[in-house]
Amino acid sequence: MTDIYDKITEISKRRGFFWPSFDIYGSASGFYDYGPLGTKLIKNIKSKWRDYYINKESFDEIISTTIMSEDVFRASGHLDGFEDAMTECNNCNKSFRADHLVEDFTEEQADSLSNQKIYELIKENEVSCPACGGELGEVYNFNLMFKTSIGPGTGRNGYLRPETAQGMFVDFPYLQDTNRGKLPFGVVQIGRAYRNEISPRQGVIRLREFLQMEAEVFVKPGEKNHPSFSKVKDEKVKLYSIDQQEEKEGKPQKIKLEEALKSGLIGSEILAYYIGLTKKFLLDLGIDQSKLRFRQHLDEERAHYAEDCWDAEAKSDRFGWIELAGISDRTNYDLKKHGKNSNQDLRAFDKYKEPKKIEKKVISPNMDKLGPKFKDKSKKIAESLKDIRPEKMEKLLDKEKFEIEIDGEKFKLDDRYVEVEKKIEKRSGERFYPHVIEPSYGLDRITYITIEHSYDEDVLDEEKRKVIRFNKIVSPIDVAVFPLIEDKKLLNKSQKVIDSLDNELNTVYDESGSIGRRYRRQDEIGTPYCITIDHQTIEDNTVTIRERDSTDQIRVKISDINTTINKLTKNKVKFNELTSSPT
Numbered sequence: 001m002t003d004i005y006d007k008i009t010e011i012s013k014r015r016g017f018f019w020p021s022f023d024i025y026g027s028a029s030g031f032y033d034y035g036p037l038g039t040k041l042i043k044n045i046k047s048k049w050r051d052y053y054i055n056k057e058s059f060d061e062i063i064s065t066t067i068m069s070e071d072v073f074r075a076s077g078h079l080d081g082f083e084d085a086m087t088e089c090n091n092c093n094k095s096f097r098a099d100h101l102v103e104d105f106t107e108e109q110a111d112s113l114s115n116q117k118i119y120e121l122i123k124e125n126e127v128s129c130p131a132c133g134g135e136l137g138e139v140y141n142f143n144l145m146f147k148t149s150i151g152p153g154t155g156r157n158g159y160l161r162p163e164t165a166q167g168m169f170v171d172f173p174y175l176q177d178t179n180r181g182k183l184p185f186g187v188v189q190i191g192r193a194y195r196n197e198i199s200p201r202q203g204v205i206r207l208r209e210f211l212q213m214e215a216e217v218f219v220k221p222g223e224k225n226h227p228s229f230s231k232v233k234d235e236k237v238k239l240y241s242i243d244q245q246e247e248k249e250g251k252p253q254k255i256k257l258e259e260a261l262k263s264g265l266i267g268s269e270i271l272a273y274y275i276g277l278t279k280k281f282l283l284d285l286g287i288d289q290s291k292l293r294f295r296q297h298l299d300e301e302r303a304h305y306a307e308d309c310w311d312a313e314a315k316s317d318r319f320g321w322i323e324l325a326g327i328s329d330r331t332n333y334d335l336k337k338h339g340k341n342s343n344q345d346l347r348a349f350d351k352y353k354e355p356k357k358i359e360k361k362v363i364s365p366n367m368d369k370l371g372p373k374f375k376d377k378s379k380k381i382a383e384s385l386k387d388i389r390p391e392k393m394e395k396l397l398d399k400e401k402f403e404i405e406i407d408g409e410k411f412k413l414d415d416r417y418v419e420v421e422k423k424i425e426k427r428s429g430e431r432f433y434p435h436v437i438e439p440s441y442g443l444d445r446i447t448y449i450t451i452e453h454s455y456d457e458d459v460l461d462e463e464k465r466k467v468i469r470f471n472k473i474v475s476p477i478d479v480a481v482f483p484l485i486e487d488k489k490l491l492n493k494s495q496k497v498i499d500s501l502d503n504e505l506n507t508v509y510d511e512s513g514s515i516g517r518r519y520r521r522q523d524e525i526g527t528p529y530c531i532t533i534d535h536q537t538i539e540d541n542t543v544t545i546r547e548r549d550s551t552d553q554i555r556v557k558i559s560d561i562n563t564t565i566n567k568l569t570k571n572k573v574k575f576n577e578l579t580s581s582p583t
Contacts, residue, residue, distance in 0.1 A: 003317055003318050004317040004318070004452055004455055005203070005316075005317060005318040005319075005452070007455070007466070008448075008451055008452060008455060009203065011466070011468075011524060011525075012035075012038070012451075015035075015037060015524065015525050016035030016036045016037045016038065017034070017035055017037050017038040017041065017451065017525075018032050018033065018034050018035060018038045018204055019032065019033060019035060020032060020033075021033045028208075029199070029200045029201065029208075030197050030200035030206065030207050030208035030209070031207065031208060031209060032203070032204050032207060032444075036476075037476040037477075037525055038447070038476075040476035040477070040506060041447060041450070041451075041470075041474060041475075041476045042211070042443060042447055044473065044474040044475070044476070045285060045443065045446060045447060045450065045474055046190055046213065046443070048281065048284055048285065048473055048474065049190075049213050049281065049441065050188075050190075052277060052280075052281050053186070053188050053215050054188065057186055057215075058186075059185075059186035059187060059188045059215060059217075060175070060178065060179075060185070060186070060187050060188070061187070061188050061189065061190075062167070062168065062171065062175070062187060062188075062189055063189065063191065064164070064167025064168065064170075064171060064189060064191075065161075065167065066160055066161050066191065066192055066193075066194070067148060067150070067158045067159070067160060067161070068158060068159060068161055068166065068167070068170075069150065069156050069157070069158055070156065070157040070158065070159060071341065071342070072159075072166055072170060072338075073145065073159050073162075073166070074341065075337045075338045075340070075341035075342070076166055076169075076305075076334060076337060076338070077304050077305065077337070078145060078159075078162055078166075079143075079145075081304050082143060082144050082145060082162055083141040083142055083143050083144065084097055084099070084141070084142055084144060084197075084198055085097065085098040085099050085115050085118055085139050085140075085141065085142075086098055086139065086140060086141070086142040086198050087101070087118075087119070087122065087136045087137055087138070087139050087140075088136070088137045089129035089131065089132060089134045089135070089136055089137070090134055090135045090136070090137050091129060091132050091133075091134025091135065092129060092131055092132040092134055094129065094131045094132075095142075095198055095199060096129075096130065096136070096198065096199045097197075097198040097199050098110075098115070098118045098119070098122065098136075098139040099111045099113065099118055100199070100201075101122065101127050101130070101136070102118055102121045102122060102125070102127065105125050105127045106121060106125050106127075108121060111301060112298060112300035112301045115138075115139040115140060115141065116139070118139045119138055119139040122136055122139070142198055143196075144162065144195045144196050144197065145159045145160065145162055145194070145195070145196065146159060146160040146194050146196050147159055148160065160193075160194035161193055161194065162193055162194060162195050163193050163212065163214070163440070164189045164190075164191045164193055164212045164214045165189075165214050165216060165334070165438060165440070166334070167189060168187050168189060168214075168216045169216070169334040169335060169338055169436075170338055170342075171187075172218070172335060172338075172346050173344065173346065175187055175218075176218075176348060181348065181349060183218055183219060183220050183348055183350075183434060184217060184218055184219040184220070184223075185217075185218055186215055186216065186217045186218070187215070187216050187218075188213070188214065188215045188216075189212075189213075189214055190211070190212070190213045190214075190443070191211070191212060192209060192210070192211060192212075193209075193210055193211075193212050194208065194209050194210075195207075195208060195210075196208055202319055203448070204444045204445070204447070204448045205316070205319055205322055205444075205445055205448060207444055210442065210443070210444050211442075211443035211444055212440065212441065212442060212443060213440075213441040213443055214438065214439070214440045214441070215438065215439045215440075216436050216437075216438055217270070217274075217436065217437040217438070217439075218348075218434040218435075218436055219270065219434060219435050219436075219437060220348075220350065220432070220434065220435070221331075221332065221432060221433075221434070221435045224268035224269060224270045224271070224329075224435070224437070225268075225269040225270060226269050226270045226273040228273065229257075229269050229270075229272065229273045231276075232257055232272075232273055232276030232277065232280070233256065233257055233258035233261075233272075233276075234256055234257075234258065235256065235257050235276045235279060235280070236254050236255065236256055236257075237254070237255065237257060237260070237275060237276065237279055237294055238252045238253070238254050238292065238293040238294065239252060239253055239254075239255055239260055239265060239266075239293070239294050239296070239310075240252035240293050240294065240295040240296065240313075241253075241265055241296045242296050242297075242298055242299070245295070245296075245298060246298075252293050252295075257272045257273075257275065257276050258272075260272060266310070267307075267308050267329065268308075268329065268437075270437050271308065271310065271327060271329060271437065274327045274437065274439045275294055275310055275312075275327055277439070278294075278312050278325050278327060278439060278441075279292065279294075279312070282312060282314075282324065282325075282446070284471065284473060285446065285450045285471060285473075285474055286450055286453060286454050286469070286470060286471035286474065287314055287324075287446075287449055287450060287453050288314075288315075288453040291314055291315035291453065292312065292313070292314055292315075293312075293313050293321070294310045294311065294312055294313070294327075295310065295311050295313050295321070296308070296309070296310050296311075297309040297310070297311065303328070304333075305328075305330050305331070305333040305334060306328045306329060306330055306331075307329040307330070307331045308328070308329045309326055309327065309328040309329070310326070310327045311323045311324075311325065311326050311327075312324045312325040312326075312327070314449045314453070316449065316452060317452060322445060322449070323442065323445070324441065324442060324445050324446050324449060325439060325440060325441040325442065325446075326438075326439075326440050327437075327438070327439045327440075328437070328438045328440070329435070329436075329437055329438075330435070330436040330437070330438050331435050331436070332432075332433035332434060332435050332436070333436075334436060335347075335433045335434060335436070336433045339433070345431075346433065347431040347432055347433050347434075348431070348432060348433075348434050349429050349430070349431050350429050350430055350431075350432065351428060351429035352427070352428060352429050352430075355426055355427060355428050356426070356427055357424055357425070357426055357427075358424070358425050358426075358427055359422055359423070359424055359425075360422070360423050360424075360425050361390035361391075361394075361420055361421070361422055361423075362390070362420070362421050362422075362423050363385055363386050363388060363390055363393055363418060363419075363420055363421075364418065364419050364420075364421050365381070365382035365385045365386065365417065365418050366416065366417050366418060366419070367382060369416050369417050370382060370417050373417070374411065377406075377409075377411075380406055380407075381404070381406065381411055381413075381417075384404055384406055385404070385413075385417075385418050388404075390420050393418065393420050394420050397414075397415050397418070397419075397420065400414065401413065401414045402414070450470070450474060451468060454468045454469045454470050454471070454526065455467075455468050455469075456468070456469055460551060461516070465520060465523060466520075466523070466524050467523040467524065467526075467548065467549075468523075468524065468525060468526035469526065469548070469549055470526035470528070472528050472568070472569050472570075472571060473571075475506075475526050475527065475528055476506065476525065476526065476527075477506050477507070477508050477522070477525065477526070477527040478505045478506045478507065478527070478528070478529070478565070478569050479501065479505060479506075479507050479508075479527065479528075479529045479530070479531060479565050479569070480507070480508045480509070480510060480518070480522045480527050480529070480530045480531070481494055481497055481498050481501075481507060481508070481509050481510075481530075481531045481533070482494070482509075482510055482511065482515060482518050482530060482531065482532045482533065483511050483532075483533045484515055484532055484533065484534040484535070486511055489538055490533050490534070490535075490537070490538070491511070493533045493537050493538065493543075493558075494509065494511075494533045496558065497531060497533060497543060497558060497561060500558065500559075500561060500562050501561070501562050501565065502562060502566060505565065505566070505569065508522075508527070510522075515532065518530075519546065519551075522548070523548055526548070527548060528547065528548045528549075528568070528569070529545055529546065529547060529548065529565060529568060529569070530545070530546045530548075531543050531544070531545055531546075531561065531565075532544045532546065536555075537558070541557055541558045541559070542555045542556060542557050542558070542580075543555065543556060543558060543561060544556075545561075545564065545565070545568075545575075547575040550575065550576070552575065552576070554575075554578050554579065554580045555580040556578075556580070564578070
């Protein structure tokens with residue numbers, strides 16, 4: 001039986017939403033191009049997202065490079081930790097995502113399991129190669145980044161970015177200056193990211209090159225509130241917490257955001273705010289509220305940089321619950337790592353109203369003792385000692401001797417070589433690493449789910465009709481214009497109607513085939529309104545407007561058509577509130 005995914009894929013290829021990239025050469029899984037309709041749909045989704053984050057939240061937008069030096073990803077942790085579990089067939093040598101194979105063949109949730117445990121499950125359940133039935137090899141980690149060279153020869157190593165976020169973190173000094181050093185502030189970016197997925201098998205749901213819409217909100221560590229929380233506090237959301245996931249019969253609960261915050265279910269007001277904002281945004285696109293939930297990341301699956309994370313997940317007919325967006329508290333992880341690895345100060349400065357006297361503990365290496373004892377290594381030892389937190393050093397000094405390791409070499413020390421001093425400093429403010437709240441959206445997945453949740457079938461004139469009931473704000477085409485037949489007078493009137501419509505309206509013209517067939521073509525791509533020029537138009541300068549969802553029609557004067565269509569597409573009036581113009 002053909003499912004919704006197959007129907008949408010067929011329509012998308014035939015009508016121009018999306019299709020496999022470089023298909024004439026056999027394509028490759030994980031790469032898709034967007035056709036004319038898909039490009040318009042994505043443009044409308046981006047526009048709505050920008051309306052939320054730029055127009056309403058007053059965030060700045062930047063464009064950073066998709067290729068970055070290896071240093072960036074060494075600092076961010078992607079070079080060592082951005083990996084998936086992989087296994088290869090011993091017979092045909094094809095590679096597979098090992099945890100996904102286990103999940104397909106068993107009821108185990110395998111993405112958080114160790115490689116050894118995944119391999120044991122493959123053996124226990126006799127999981128074989130999906131391609132040839134051969135035996136699968138051991139499970140090992142595969143780094144998902146695409147590597148390249150910057151410049152010819154032995155130039156610097158570079159990587160295609162796995163997320164747009166890193167560009168905003170490494171640009172923090174400039175962004176802080178443009179915001180005059182004030183916190184909080186937000187920055188957004190829409191762009192491409194790249195992940196060399198092992199075996200992407202879910203169409204536009206899992207891609208090797210994909211589109212992201214990300215916001216980074218830089219805040220003071222102890223101030224994770226939001227001035228507009230009152231606007232979303234009564235919003236009811238379906239939350240699927242860690243506790244509920246770990247219960248045998250655990251289910252998501254529908255709860256007001258204010259209650260979720262007070263009960264500690266959501267850790268901070270700002271996280272709760274962006275969960276509410278994300279829900280509103282997704283519903284505006286037409287995503288089905290009954291198929292939307294927010295799931296908290298389990299401890300073992302949470303990214304290395306996140307203190308807490310909630311995914312907006314939508315139910316797909318074929319793929320089950322899929323992640324559309326993640327709202328994360330990244331703490332100060334990224335700025336701290338990039339600051340340390342670049343030797344640049346990525347801290348913010350908070351100026352006090354009045355200078356303060358502050359007692360500070362300072363580690364003081366005794367070079368008079370270190371020098372004679374450790375000679376040329378004394379400087380490195382002193383630097384390492386300064387990197388230790390004063391509180392930890394005090395505990396070490398309580399012992400008779402303690403040990404530190406530098407470049408694999410161990411050094412035994414005691415209180416003759418270092419002490420913790422207390423100093424009084426007069427400060428006008430303090431420097432600190434801002435924390436980052438990140439609402440991150442997968443544009444390709446959102447685009448697909450918007451289509452799937454808008455797809456419908458009904459019966460019209462005893463014939464099955466396929467219709468995509470897009471919300472008008474995202475519909476690729478606003479209005480279609482048809483002459484009833486290919487008559488010169490009707491064609492001329494049709495052109496006058498098109499000329500009268502605003503340029504900002506996405507308008508198409510179609511004179512091919514019966515009027516019924518033309519209506520069906522527009523229903524199939526989600527066009528909300530069709531204007532038909534018929535013989536009565538010649539007599540009284542009126543045209544019909546047909547609504548997609550109800551298929552009802554009204555007659556409107558050509559002189560009123562632009563105003564009427566604009567009101568309809570901008571939701572200023574409902575179709576059933578309109579009446580035909582007097583003739």
